[in-house]
Amino acid sequence: MSEGLFPRERVTVAPGAVHVPGWLPFALQRELVDACRAWGRGPVPYRQTVLPGGGVMSVRSLCLGRPWVPYRYLDTVGVPVPDRLVELGREALVEAYGEHGGFTPDTALVNFYAPGARMGMHQDREERSGAPVVSLSLGDRCVFRFGNEENRGRPYQDVDLASGDLFVFGGASRWVHHGVPRVFPDTAEPALGLVGRLNITLRETGLGG
Numbered sequence: 001m002s003e004g005l006f007p008r009e010r011v012t013v014a015p016g017a018v019h020v021p022g023w024l025p026f027a028l029q030r031e032l033v034d035a036c037r038a039w040g041r042g043p044v045p046y047r048q049t050v051l052p053g054g055g056v057m058s059v060r061s062l063c064l065g066r067p068w069v070p071y072r073y074l075d076t077v078g079v080p081v082p083d084r085l086v087e088l089g090r091e092a093l094v095e096a097y098g099e100h101g102g103f104t105p106d107t108a109l110v111n112f113y114a115p116g117a118r119m120g121m122h123q124d125r126e127e128r129s130g131a132p133v134v135s136l137s138l139g140d141r142c143v144f145r146f147g148n149e150e151n152r153g154r155p156y157q158d159v160d161l162a163s164g165d166l167f168v169f170g171g172a173s174r175w176v177h178h179g180v181p182r183v184f185p186d187t188a189e190p191a192l193g194l195v196g197r198l199n200i201t202l203r204e205t206g207l208g209g
Contacts, residue, residue: 007021008021008022008160008162009021011159013146013157013159013173014146014157014169014172014173014176015171015172015173016132016169016170016171016172016173016174017146017167017168017169017170017173017176018095018096018097018166018167018168018169019159019161019165019166019167020095020096020165020166020167020168021162021164021165022162022164022165023092023095023164023165023166024136024138024163024164024165024166025164026164026189026191026192029138029163029164029192030191030192030193032136032138032198032200033138033139033192033193033194033198035082036110036112036138036198036200039062039064039079039110040062040110040112042079043078043079044062044063044064044067044078044079045062046060046061046062046110046112047060047061047062048060048061049061049069049070050070051070052070052071057119058113058114058116058117058118058119059111059112059113059117059118059119060111060112060114060117061109061110061111061112062109062110063078063107063108063109063110064078064079064080064081064082064085064107064108064110065077065078065079065080065081065105065106065107065108066106066107066205066207067107068107068109068126071125071126072126073107073126073127073205073207077106081105081106081107081108081202082108085105085108085200085202086104086105086202088134088136088202089103089105089134089202090103092134092136092166092168092202093132093134093168095166095168096132096166096168097132097168097170101131103131103132103134103204104204105131105134105202105203105204106203106204106205106207107202107203107204107205108200108201108202108203109200109201109203110198110199110200110201111198111199111201112196112197112198113139113140113142113180113183113196113197113198113199114195114196115183115185115195115196117183117196117197118179118180118181118182118183119179119180119181120152120179121145121147121152121153121156121177121178121179122152122177122178122179123149123175123176123177123178124175124201124203125175126205127203127204127205127206127207128205128206128207129203129204129205129206130170130174130206131170131203131204131206132168132169132170132171132174133168133169133170133174133201133202133203134166134168134201134202134203135166135167135168135169135199135200135201135202136165136166136199136200136201136202137161137162137163137164137165137166137167137197137198137199138163138164138188138192138194138197138198138199138200139163139188139192139194139195139196139197139198140163140183140184140185140186140187140188140194140196140197141160141161141162141163141183141184141187141188141197142160142161142180142182142183142184142197143158143159143160143161143180143181143182143183144158144159144160144161144167144178144179144180145157145158145159145178145179145180145181146158146159146169146173146176146178147176147177147178147179148176148177149175149176149177151177152177152179156177162187163188163189163192180199183196183197
């Protein structure tokens with residue numbers, strides 16, 4: 001996708017929250033899209049998550065490593081987090097913070113946003129580790145709403161995420177509410193071979209074992 005007249009700049013959105021546009025080279029984006037398809041055809045297919053109140057999330061998700069279900073992690077481990085994703089997670093933290101601090105994600109949540117899908121405001125709070133969250137975007141552009149720790153409303157900032165973008169949040173921003181209120185259809189580079197948006201989120205659960 002074209003950057004337009006003005007290139008997008010790296011931004012520190014809040015203390016500990018860093019947006020790096022275009023961080024993933026296009027060839028690596030293609031590789032990750034293919035990997036996401038392959039994982040979905042294996043033992044961890046994409047599913048729509050049913051929330052405890054009976055609601056069904058509009059995104060479809062799969063989880064590598066320690067599985068997440070609302071709102072906890074299971075004790076089992078299915079398909080381990082691939083070494084390449086662990087390496088990418090560490091490279092991402094070096095890019096964002098200058099060091100990775102031994103980051104070893106033991107869960108990778110992959111969300112697929114088909115046309116019309118979105119994600120409500122929520123916190124990633126089931127982890128016992130305070131390690132940062134690493135988010136990689138592929139495919140269609142979206143509005144990523146980055147809020148506050150106290151509630152799902154204002155104040156918040158809307159960040160434009162495009163394919164290849166890196167977003168890291170940790171430190172003072174680790175527990176803030178965030179969500180995706182809108183995805184813009186048909187905004188991905190056609191050569192990527194993806195209709196919709198994929199988001200790969202790497203985390204340390206801190207649960208051990």
